[in-house]
Amino acid sequence: MAPFSAPNRCLCHHAVVRALSIGILPFVVWVIAVACDGTADAPAPEPTPAQSPAGSGTPTTPALPPLPGIAFERVAAGFQRPTFVTGAGDGSGRLFVLEKRGTIRIVRGGQVADEPFLDIRSRVTSSGNEQGLLGLAFHPRFAENGRFFVYYTAADGGANTLAEFRVSSADPDRADPASGRVLFAIPDQYSNHNGGMLAFGPDGFLYVALGDGGGAGDPLRSAQDLANPLGSILRIDVDAPPAAGLAYAIPSDNPFVGRAGARPEIWAYGLRNPWRFSFDRQTGDLWIADVGQNAREEVDFQPAGSPGGQNYxxxxxxxxxxxxxxxxxxxxxxxxxxxxxxxxxxxSITGGYVYRGAAFPALRGAYFAADYCTGAAWAIRREGERVRADRLPDFPTGISSFGEDDAGELYIVRDQPGTLERLVVR
Known part of the structure; x- marks a missing residue:
């Protein structure tokens, strides 16, 4: 289930889970979980807690300062099921809001441009609740080369599709629809668990998140299959000459390059639906929010400089x-x-970003995540190998994505009522 799945198709059971240390003051809570997954299959069996290995980063309570009160103020409204928001990194101050149907809208100074930056509705299917235009990443040198990348489910069969476009030479607020070229289209048997996040890493390579292909319980066993790109994060080079038979290059230091039976694009695997991931713009650490099955939502972590190959x-x-x-x-x-x-x-978890903006110094270093259905929210902070998760007052419900502007300030888009909102401190 992706964060914009309707929460009313639920199948429930109970499971006792491990203690978590949360809040400004440390205390332990044992939770009775009511499972609720949007898939139409039977509920998962009761899980049995496993032990976390030493050094896995299990939440603890280091001495970190308390966080200030957090709220959101509306920037713009009227979007059709927005799925993502980002700046272009070009200093223009524009925000780009994706709409599930296949359009990208520009917001400048709180005003939404009349014409979309990109309209590819004819290429996109959004009939499934987790289908549509799902991801956008601007090239690190977008201001020079005008290149950007989108991820969507294709109208001709629903394949998970990565495509490149370029901005119009005549109008910086319009993309050139004729410039579009598909880099890959990965077939998918189900309409859900499509992933969709795109981001350039500090190394200049493009990272792409794919879900396990859908259906309840990974029926295709994709996430543990290194021959299958589903259920993984890919790492590709969109600047070097393409590899044989591909529309992109494979970084030579990818962890599975040269391994028989493995896709060399795979950077990390064992993921169900990594709807949103992000790189800490200061440290380069990778944070992955993976949407769970019937019982648990999770945040995974990969430190900067990792050689990849993690199995989550x-x-x-x-x-x-x-x-x-x-x-x-x-x-x-x-x-x-x-x-x-x-x-x-x-x-259903919606993962965000580590705050590195200038407006709210007390928030710096905190990674934010929230639940789509309830608005339950956390700020997660690391101090060496220690992790602290502070439960925050609830955020708005229906957060389909967080986003950053060029300066590192945080935003959210809400699936319904279709708003763009800015994080502020009370």
């Missing part, structure tokens, strides 16, 4: 609990989440 566990595990099999699963070699919550607090 799905569908052997859901969060820190065994999923397949339901007990006694083999967790050695798996990277467990640095934070998780159960479906007593929500139904």
């Amino acid at each position: 566990g799905w569908s052997i595990m859901e969060g820190t609990a065994c999923y397949r099999p339901t007990s006694g699963c083999e967790s050695s070699g798996l990277i467990l989440p640095v934070f998780e919550y159960t479906h007593s607090d929500g139904c």
Whole structure:
């Protein structure tokens, strides 16, 4: 289930989960989870908690200063099911808001441009609740070369599609629709779990998140199959000459280059639906919010400088609990989440960013995440190997995505009522 899935198609059971340390003051809570997954299949069996390995980053309570009060103010409205917002990194001050139907709208000074920056509705299917135009990344040198990349589910069969476009030479507020070229179109049997996040890493390579292909419980077993790009984050080079048979190059230091039976694009795997991930613009650390099955939502972490190749566990595990099999699963070699919550607090995680803006110094270094259904929200901060998750007053419901502007200030878009809002401190 992606964050803009309707929460009313639920199948419920109960499971006792491990203690978490949350809040400004440390305290321990044992949670009874009410599972709720938007898939139409049978509910997952009761998971059995697994032990976190030493050094896995299990939440603790280091001495960090308390966070100030956080609120959101409306910037613009009237969007049709927005899925993402970002700046272009070109100093223009524009924000680009994706709409599920296949359009990108420009917001400048709180005003929405009359004409879309890009309109590819004819290429996009958005009939499934988790389908549509899902991701956007501007090239690091966009101001010079005008290149940007989008991720969508294709109208001709629903394939998970990555495409490149260029801005119009005549109008910086319009893309050239004729410039579009498909870099890949990965077939998918189900309409859900499409991933969709795109971001350039500090290394200049493009990272692409793909879900496990949909259906409940990873029926295709994609996420643990290195021959299948589904259920993984890819890392590709869009600047070097393409590799044979591909429309892009493969970085030579990708972890599975040269391994028989493995896709060389894969950077990390074992993911269910990594709807949103982000790089800390100061440290280069990678934060991944993976949407759970029937019991747990999780945040995964990859430190800057990692060689890649991490296995985040799905569908052997859901969060820190065994999923397949339901007990006694083999967790050695798996990277467990640095934070998780159960479906007593929500139904679908929307991952955000580590705040690095200038407006609110007290927030710097905090990674924000919220639940789509309930608005439950957390600020997660690291101090060395220690992690602290502070439960925040609830955010608005229906947050389909967080986003950053060029200066690192944070925004959200809400699926319905279709708004763009800015993070502020009370």
